[in-house]
Amino acid sequence: xxxxxxSQTIGPYWHLLEEKGWDDLTRFxxxxxxxxxxxxxxxxxxxxxxxxxxxxVEVWQADPPASDDFLxxxxxxxxxxxxxxxxxxxxxxxxxxxxxxxxPHIAITLLARGLLKPLVTRAYFAGEALNDTxxxxxxxxxxxxxxxxxxxxxxxxxxxxxxxxxxEGDGRAETVFLDV
Amino acid sequence: xxxxxxxxxxxxxxxxxxxxxPGTQPPYDAPAYLSTRARHPARPLxxxxxxxxxxxxxxxxxxxxxxxxxxxxxxxxxxxxxxIIVNGRVLDEDGRPVPxxxxxxxxxxxxxxxxxxxxxxxxxxxxxxxxxxxxxxDEQGNWRIVTIKPxxxxxxxxxxxxxxxxxxxxxxxxxxxxxxxxxxxxxxDPLLPLDPIFNSIPDAAARDRLISSFxxxxxxxxxxxxxxxxxxxxxxxxxxxxxxxxx
Ligand SMILES: [Fe+3]
Numbered sequence: 467x468x469x470x471x472x473s474q475t476i477g478p479y480w481h482l483l484e485e486k487g488w489d490d491l492t493r494f495x496x497x498x499x500x501x502x503x504x505x506x507x508x509x510x511x512x513x514x515x516x517x518x519x520x521x522x523v524e525v526w527q528a529d530p531p532a533s534d535d536f537l538x539x540x541x542x543x544x545x546x547x548x549x550x551x552x553x554x555x556x557x558x559x560x561x562x563x564x565x566x567x568x569x570p571h572i573a574i575t576l577l578a579r580g581l582l583k584p585l586v587t588r589a590y591f592a593g594e595a596l597n598d599t600x601x602x603x604x605x606x607x608x609x610x611x612x613x614x615x616x617x618x619x620x621x622x623x624x625x626x627x628x629x630x631x632x633x634e635g636d637g638r639a640e641t642v643f644l645d646v
Numbered sequence: 647x648x649x650x651x652x653x654x655x656x657x658x659x660x661x662x663x664x665x666x667x668p669g670t671q672p673p674y675d676a677p678a679y680l681s682t683r684a685r686h687p688a689r690p691l692x693x694x695x696x697x698x699x700x701x702x703x704x705x706x707x708x709x710x711x712x713x714x715x716x717x718x719x720x721x722x723x724x725x726x727x728x729x730i731i732v733n734g735r736v737l738d739e740d741g742r743p744v745p746x747x748x749x750x751x752x753x754x755x756x757x758x759x760x761x762x763x764x765x766x767x768x769x770x771x772x773x774x775x776x777x778x779x780x781x782x783x784d785e786q787g788n789w790r791i792v793t794i795k796p797x798x799x800x801x802x803x804x805x806x807x808x809x810x811x812x813x814x815x816x817x818x819x820x821x822x823x824x825x826x827x828x829x830x831x832x833x834x835d836p837l838l839p840l841d842p843i844f845n846s847i848p849d850a851a852a853r854d855r856l857i858s859s860f861x862x863x864x865x866x867x868x869x870x871x872x873x874x875x876x877x878x879x880x881x882x883x884x885x886x887x888x889x890x891x892x893x
Contacts (some may be wrong), residue, residue: 479752526822643694
């Protein structure tokens, strides 16, 4: 059998796909009882510290479980300052491998000109007790690197998660990217 | 995620997708493609064992994401250029069809210009061609679009750089880790050996599978030439027998 088809860059003209509202994961239905609507936002910068202004950011979360009212997936473009923003529901913990429980997280796929294949990362939520035992976070030894996966609360229900594609040039660590 | 013990078990130890075969995917750092210079990670990636986050994914339905399978005309007015039919199958690495999965496509018009503000190539826009389509694979993984053969276009990567004719494809498959964004090329294109994006894939056979084939069976008399492009998504790591148990 043939192997999986090769990836190619999404290029600078992917905005042709962009549709209004895809950055709001709550657009299909009411916010279920017990769920909290949040904003996940951040700035994407490259190895020169320059904003990535033509990026396609996609999010996927396994919790709350997908339903007719909640697809669990969204797409947003970065703006001229490299900023993306999503409206979604705060995820709860999900099962890991074996007996592990994973801390609440949102999976992120970044596609852009200059990326021949997607960059994948995860946004965890600073302050969650389960962060201390999350298997993926635990596998990252350097605390400064581990911190790159933590979104910080920047206001009521607003979580800031910046993505640094490369390098430590301005003192900030390169975001941990995942081999999935 | 706790409606039954069985669901919990599946969510706890889902069957992972297989790793990619060496050489069949491009690297992040490809010096001949200049835009990779400041955008590739310099640190090694961290391996993420597949959990429910990686093995499940969004379920797109035509009711919420309407299909647009013929983009060769807009409001009944034919776009300029050579009308083509492109079809193929979505399969996984075990040869099984991937049914009911969403494919997004986008491309330049026949003159090599995107209907996109950033594209400043001095070639005409076509009011009857927007260059965006969306289709779903059927039960057997088959899909089909009608469009216009895209033109080559210049880019500033190196002196006299031109992208070969291509159609961009985006697929989601059945899990987050199956996501694929790629480009389909056309047979016999003299620009292919010169293109750093196409040539970023180390394995020649994997590269060549991005080139569609002319297909007389798809070709319709007095209407349009046909091309075939099969797309293969990552397979699951387990044997088909075990896999069947969990589906
Ligand atoms: Fe293109």
